[in-house]
Amino acid sequence: MAIRSNLRKYGMFYLMMLPGFLILLVNNYLPMAGIVIAFKSMTYQHSNILLNFVDSEWVGLENFKYLFKTSDAWIITRNTLLYNSLFIVLNLIIPVIFAIMLNELRSKFLARFHQSIIFLPYILSWIVVSYLVYGLLHDKNGFVNTTILPAFGVDPVQWYFKVEAWPYIMPLVNTVKNVGYYMVIYMAAIIGIDDEYYEAATIDGANKWQQIMKITIPLLIPVMIIMTLLQIGRIFYADFGLFYQVPKESGPLFPVTNVIDTYVYRTFIAMGDSGLSSAAGLYQSTVGFILVFLSNWFVRRIDKDSALF
């Protein structure tokens, strides 16, 4: 009875939600149920996945044992965590400095102009960015090797084979691409600060530096904490585009450019090992899930309204 009256009253609501519901079911929830294939040795004789699933043999933790026996598991975990930690620090410091400086520019026209340019890399695809990096780093023709290094009398470098260089190149590329995004967020927060604080400070004779250190930055701290914690929640997920496109899949660079996401992709699509790949995927989802929970718990303690849930 209750169900029938609910349906009569809200039937239209269920109808409205149906397309979105079905897409979520197929695109998100069926794959979630599919994580069990990490505990199977999958074979693909049928064209239907359900039949393949039933036909395949349970292997327990074999896939995981195999994954963690290789040195890859350690390397991809280390790379993912270290790069993301570095990105989080850079995405905090540089955008805050940029936002404060841009806000101080006397000419608002120039401020808008620079903001547009700094934001531009954010909307370019990783394919485009990898072209731009290629134009600079190509070993024979790249601008760095043909123009910049000769100017300093340095020999050309084979960048796409130079393992030591990439722990610097990756953070640089990532920062240039994302600094505009975070800068805009911090600028919005700065604009929201009440002018009266600065007026009072000026009357008391505080100089610009003191105002920045004693007013602007302390008032930005809540936003800084939230932005940082949101990124910490995603620290186990690498930016696939950055790590797959920018190093152009150069094999010698894998020790410093292979991350969990690229590993999952390569073991599955290139090597066709769905067991190993899904084990790595489940490892990522599970640890990622725990980290989101922990970081959200911290966000809630600081500012309830900014918490994800």
Next chain:
Amino acid sequence: MEAPVERAPSKPVNSLSPVGDWTIKIIFFIYSALCIFPILLLVMVSLSNESDVIVHGYKFIPTKIDLSAYKFVFSDWESIARAYGVSAFVTVVGTALSLIVMALYAYPISRPDFPQRKFFTFFVFFTMLFNGGLVPWYLIYVRFLHLKDSIWSLILPLVMSAFFVLIIRTFFSTTIPAAIIESAKIDGAGEMRIFFRIVLPLSTPVLATVALFSTLNYWNDWFLSLVFITTEKNYSLQYVMYKTLTNIQYLTQHSDAIAHIGGATKFPSETVRMAMAVVGIGPIIFAYPFFQKYFVKGLTVGAVKG
């Protein structure tokens, strides 16, 4: 009176000293120049002469302007036009579909009188916290929906974004007065009618923002092509650019284009690669000045959630 100032600062007493102002100006000019430089370099190389590039490498100022790379790219204009077509179709259909499906889902969960709203909110929200990973997701699309190499595999995965659904939901519940919906109901309007006639027209700011970001997501996507697409007729623009960068031979496969310039040895691979990139980047760069301020506005909308 003093000399006229360029602009009336809101806080003249508190504005930065000229030295500080100039320091910041110089820092930003250098940074902005560094941002723009790689893009201009690409354009310059695409306009260069191939033998100049082979001898001197990628130079910022070409010794002479040579359009042969573009001539080559456009001698095979059908495949570029098709790639543009695929990208445009995926972007337009995807964004429209995504917007309507997400708004339809967001409306019921924004209504406080809907008893199941908590469950359906959680149902969409949970997808932000946990996912099944690449393998099961791929198998569902390929061996359950059988969408391998279908243009719909480029559209469907990006239709529902939990984050956007929650933003639209919050906008509905905070900006649309409950009294308006109530009075429409008293006047006998059904939920569909209320949604299309009242809720949607009042929500253009949030819908425009979501549409803009959705457009960008579809236009810039190459991952779905990388995973699902196998035949050339379904290549999107980004994917053609990717193929060109990883393997310049990809372009030489079009034998009539090669014959057109007189054999594979005359193929200006370096400049053609960059010309292809310019052809691909073009629309974004031209559209950017017009949409830039909406992106910036949209980011601050993204900060609102509930």
